[in-house]
Amino acid sequence: MDVSQLLSTFTFTSVQAAAIFFGVIWTTVNFYTYTPILKYGTDRLVERVTGRSHATSVDPQSVPQSEWPTVEVFISAYDEAAVIEQAIRSTLATEYPSEKRTVTVLTEPGDDETNAVVSSLREELEFVHRVVPEGYPGSPNKPRALNYGFAFSDAEVIGVIDAEDVVGETLLSQAAVTISAGKPDFVHGVLDMVNENDGWLNLLFRAEYGYWFRLVAPGFVASGFDIPLPGTTCFFDREVLTEVAARRVERLGETWTEEARTQARELGIGAVKPWDPTNVTEDFEIGLILSSYGFDAGYVPAVTREESPLELNDWIEQRTRWQKGKVFTFLRYRKSLPKGINHKFHFLYQSLLPHLGPINISAVVIIFILSRLLAYEPLPIVRIVLSLGLAFMVIAAGATLVGYWLASDAPRRTRLRRSVIVAVGLFPYWVLQWGADLRALHRTYLGRFHWEHTTHLGRNLTESITESRRDTEFDPTYTLDGLHRELLLAVVLVGAVLLRLPRLGTQSLWTDEIYSVAVRASLSVPDLLVMPQDPHPPLYYLLLRGWMTVFGTSPGAVRAFSVLCSVAAVYVAYSLATRLFDDRTGLVVAALLAVSVFHIHVGRTARMYALFVFLTTVSWYSLLDVRTGSLLQRAGYAVATAAVLYVHVFGVFVVAAQWAYLAVSAPPSGDRGPERRAVAGVGVLSLPLVYLFGQVVYRMATSTGPSLDWIPAPTADLLSRIGLLYAGYPEIYPILGGSVETRMIATVVAVLFLVAIAFSIFEYDGENGFELSPPRANAQMLALAVVPIGGPLLVSLLYEPVLVPRYTIPATVGVFVLVANGLTNVPVRSGRIATVAVVLVGLLAMGGVYHSTDSFEDWQGAANAIETEASDTDAIVYQPQWTDTDVEYYYDGPALTSYRLPPDDGDLSAADRGRLREVVTTHEQFWYVQYGAPYDAPTSRWLRENAAQESVQEFGIVTVYRFTVPEEPDRTQGVSETPRTGES
Numbered sequence: 001m002d003v004s005q006l007l008s009t010f011t012f013t014s015v016q017a018a019a020i021f022f023g024v025i026w027t028t029v030n031f032y033t034y035t036p037i038l039k040y041g042t043d044r045l046v047e048r049v050t051g052r053s054h055a056t057s058v059d060p061q062s063v064p065q066s067e068w069p070t071v072e073v074f075i076s077a078y079d080e081a082a083v084i085e086q087a088i089r090s091t092l093a094t095e096y097p098s099e100k101r102t103v104t105v106l107t108e109p110g111d112d113e114t115n116a117v118v119s120s121l122r123e124e125l126e127f128v129h130r131v132v133p134e135g136y137p138g139s140p141n142k143p144r145a146l147n148y149g150f151a152f153s154d155a156e157v158i159g160v161i162d163a164e165d166v167v168g169e170t171l172l173s174q175a176a177v178t179i180s181a182g183k184p185d186f187v188h189g190v191l192d193m194v195n196e197n198d199g200w201l202n203l204l205f206r207a208e209y210g211y212w213f214r215l216v217a218p219g220f221v222a223s224g225f226d227i228p229l230p231g232t233t234c235f236f237d238r239e240v241l242t243e244v245a246a247r248r249v250e251r252l253g254e255t256w257t258e259e260a261r262t263q264a265r266e267l268g269i270g271a272v273k274p275w276d277p278t279n280v281t282e283d284f285e286i287g288l289i290l291s292s293y294g295f296d297a298g299y300v301p302a303v304t305r306e307e308s309p310l311e312l313n314d315w316i317e318q319r320t321r322w323q324k325g326k327v328f329t330f331l332r333y334r335k336s337l338p339k340g341i342n343h344k345f346h347f348l349y350q351s352l353l354p355h356l357g358p359i360n361i362s363a364v365v366i367i368f369i370l371s372r373l374l375a376y377e378p379l380p381i382v383r384i385v386l387s388l389g390l391a392f393m394v395i396a397a398g399a400t401l402v403g404y405w406l407a408s409d410a411p412r413r414t415r416l417r418r419s420v421i422v423a424v425g426l427f428p429y430w431v432l433q434w435g436a437d438l439r440a441l442h443r444t445y446l447g448r449f450h451w452e453h454t455t456h457l458g459r460n461l462t463e464s465i466t467e468s469r470r471d472t473e474f475d476p477t478y479t480l481d482g483l484h485r486e487l488l489l490a491v492v493l494v495g496a497v498l499l500r501l502p503r504l505g506t507q508s509l510w511t512d513e514i515y516s517v518a519v520r521a522s523l524s525v526p527d528l529l530v531m532p533q534d535p536h537p538p539l540y541y542l543l544l545r546g547w548m549t550v551f552g553t554s555p556g557a558v559r560a561f562s563v564l565c566s567v568a569a570v571y572v573a574y575s576l577a578t579r580l581f582d583d584r585t586g587l588v589v590a591a592l593l594a595v596s597v598f599h600i601h602v603g604r605t606a607r608m609y610a611l612f613v614f615l616t617t618v619s620w621y622s623l624l625d626v627r628t629g630s631l632l633q634r635a636g637y638a639v640a641t642a643a644v645l646y647v648h649v650f651g652v653f654v655v656a657a658q659w660a661y662l663a664v665s666a667p668p669s670g671d672r673g674p675e676r677r678a679v680a681g682v683g684v685l686s687l688p689l690v691y692l693f694g695q696v697v698y699r700m701a702t703s704t705g706p707s708l709d710w711i712p713a714p715t716a717d718l719l720s721r722i723g724l725l726y727a728g729y730p731e732i733y734p735i736l737g738g739s740v741e742t743r744m745i746a747t748v749v750a751v752l753f754l755v756a757i758a759f760s761i762f763e764y765d766g767e768n769g770f771e772l773s774p775p776r777a778n779a780q781m782l783a784l785a786v787v788p789i790g791g792p793l794l795v796s797l798l799y800e801p802v803l804v805p806r807y808t809i810p811a812t813v814g815v816f817v818l819v820a821n822g823l824t825n826v827p828v829r830s831g832r833i834a835t836v837a838v839v840l841v842g843l844l845a846m847g848g849v850y851h852s853t854d855s856f857e858d859w860q861g862a863a864n865a866i867e868t869e870a871s872d873t874d875a876i877v878y879q880p881q882w883t884d885t886d887v888e889y890y891y892d893g894p895a896l897t898s899y900r901l902p903p904d905d906g907d908l909s910a911a912d913r914g915r916l917r918e919v920v921t922t923h924e925q926f927w928y929v930q931y932g933a934p935y936d937a938p939t940s941r942w943l944r945e946n947a948a949q950e951s952v953q954e955f956g957i958v959t960v961y962r963f964t965v966p967e968e969p970d971r972t973q974g975v976s977e978t979p980r981t982g983e984s
Helices: 003-050 084-092 112-122 142-150 171-180 200-223 238-252 258-266 282-292 312-333 341-374 380-407 412-446 467-473 482-499 511-520 525-530 539-551 555-580 583-595 597-602 609-623 631-647 651-664 673-701 718-726 740-761 775-798 810-825 829-852 859-867 883-890 910-922 938-946 969-973
Strands: 071-076 101-107 128-131 157-162 186-193 234-237 297-306 762-765 769-772 875-879 897-900 925-931 948-955 958-964
Touching: 003 200, 003 380, 071 084, 071 142, 071 171, 084 101, 084 112, 084 157, 101 112, 101 142, 112 128, 142 282, 157 171, 157 238, 171 186, 171 234, 171 297, 186 200, 200 297, 200 312, 200 380, 200 412, 234 238, 234 282, 238 282, 238 312, 282 297, 282 312, 282 341, 312 341, 312 412, 380 412, 412 482, 482 555, 482 583, 511 539, 511 555, 511 883, 525 539, 525 673, 539 555, 539 609, 539 631, 555 583, 555 597, 555 609, 555 775, 555 810, 583 597, 583 810, 583 829, 597 609, 597 829, 609 631, 609 651, 609 775, 609 810, 631 651, 631 673, 651 673, 651 775, 651 810, 718 740, 718 775, 718 810, 740 762, 740 775, 740 810, 740 829, 775 810, 810 829, 859 883, 859 925, 859 948, 859 958, 875 883, 875 910, 883 925, 897 910, 910 938, 925 938, 938 958
Parallel strands: 071 101, 071 157, 101 128, 186 297, 875 897, 875 925
Antiparallel strands: 157 234, 186 234, 762 769, 925 958, 948 958
């Protein structure tokens, strides 16, 4: 076996082994998770059938209140002035004898706002308020506060509630009585995120908690698995907490220094610390440690309502803290794992579970890519293991849907509608979780174990809190039902996908697409970067090359990349318009981009325009943070903007529009330093492109490179053509769907666009008439709408024609944002609705014409028609000459002698007739491929006069003729030389 074979065998074996390894891990993890759920569900079913109950909690009514234990509930609060009242009131409202219940609020000395609210509530309500003294050892955090409160407590049962919670009326009685009855040593209840109306992220959060607390947690308890506790709604036997504190010291050592212990003694406080003050997920750690020491966990059905974070940044920070705490717990105990193989396995599983998802999915993707690159077929066992992984992903999605259904109290129809959002949004939700996990691993590596506080706005207030508090505490923008907006956005995105899919994989690639696939993207990377005969920069072709490596070169595969970019551009444009104006404008922009014939066409074509639009929207969105954002945000702008330049030469005009806006508008702070550094970053990243494009310009100047001769000089109707194109006129090469009717519809839409833009730039006031709108957002979009058209028009008029309508597609983003904002500003509601409806219906109607037009270049059909009847003695004539690449891309028949003619422009030169005479005198059968010329064009007419036309077939705008030349005595004497106009 030679070295290459040995290397190939080693690579193949490694890939298959890796697939099996990761697949087995993932399968094991899922069996671990779903076996308890299956057992729990089976037990509940048996209970219903037999009537026997195996409840893990005790009914408080079965125990006399005189035997109920004393309970103290800790509410730790930091920067929770807006929500602390709800936790206090709801806890005091629980059905528990007041003489046996103590509610203690623990705050920090520097938190003036929270302390002020708590102090005012003490005048009305009966509870204990303890401020953790500055001299108490440790950094300010929740476990430190809980340990401080524990030092003063003598209750038999200790409970923990978060400051943003609203607890159920029966929580204390269920938890305390269950513990005192001797069943478990600690219990937790059900947590429910109640603000599902605040957007898809909050909806998925509720579904996730429904899945965990209504399926996983009770299943784990019933199966005796170790339980990672939540941070709230947990109750413990006091003696158990004291014991676990001592055992942690035995295992890990004392966390307090001698100086810290001295400080505690001076404060008259003991050193018992049930909660690890160094761990940012003290709840996770104490649950696993309690279980590993053999203490029994319990589960009570009482529900505590919580508020999930409203902002993505808060959500990311919260998840980072959770994942970071799990990593910290694993690192802290890795050398002193619990005794017993079961507890060791549970401990490792619970600590590593958050990281297994991204690792496994990434591994599977890498294995798939390697398999495609190396042309390896997975072994049967690999297919089985990976199929199980896919099956478990489906099971996880189904279980999450069940969890949402059990948790939500929305009407059935609403739950059904939102279940669709849960199903669609689950994978992006997982991706965000993985991103938080990577952030946590990075911060762990850097040693950043500080507490990241989660902000709560008080969406979960109890009814006893006055309406005036509600009005003053909340940002009014959150009063809208964001979920409905996101449902509409999901509908728009799905519609955008569907409008780009018809015949995506069945329609032949056309000329420019074949160039993308067979010529440019098939080059080696060094050759691709040189830009030999193509003025377009290389980024799209590089990405397409990688895409084809993974997904293949079928028409559907190569076009799918543009579909992805186009739909992503719809979403980013929605986000851009929402930030500039409002969410209604964003939805209308998304709808316009989704149904625009121009964008449908580029979004299903293997060319760079969909990527061009996507990167333009990303770049412009990033521009919003250049002046006030972080260094990372400015770097993101520089990368996105440089990418625009690397996709299309007209990216220069997109960047010029941005810089023109920055130049004429003053930053709020007056400091232009941040924007100058961002612009400099774009310049630095673009230096290689300057060199590459310089080569193209040099070759063009020396007539050894690409030519712009095919671009006509701008005429008077060029701008109107661009306007009709933006308004949906369905005549975009190679689709020729224009007609009088579609032109009339496009004209109406274009006029409405102009009216809408006027309503965007000028606000209408019933008293004062039209007034100029605030300039910031409109100025940005006007720059984007005007410069990518006006800039190349000016170049075309002063230097060289460069203006091609499709090159201006980035300007449509600015136009559509202005149009959308103007449509939402139409003062009369009925007029607003009617105008939007007319525009969308007009665009959809022209989209129907686009999809029903058959002028597409069917090169595959043409090639197939030739190869079915061709023989190796035949010839083929291509006109124009570049059509040879298109036919030969698909042709797989006998080798043919080929002849290439320039475009048929109304006459035949002597050289052209000479080549044709050679064809008819040396071949008994030949083929003529004609592109875009009429039946009676000079070339086809000459051939019919000098040979027998046997067949003619049309494939869109491509026509294939088959000719034969009869065996005649005078054949060697030449063929007809009928004089033609202008022939000498």
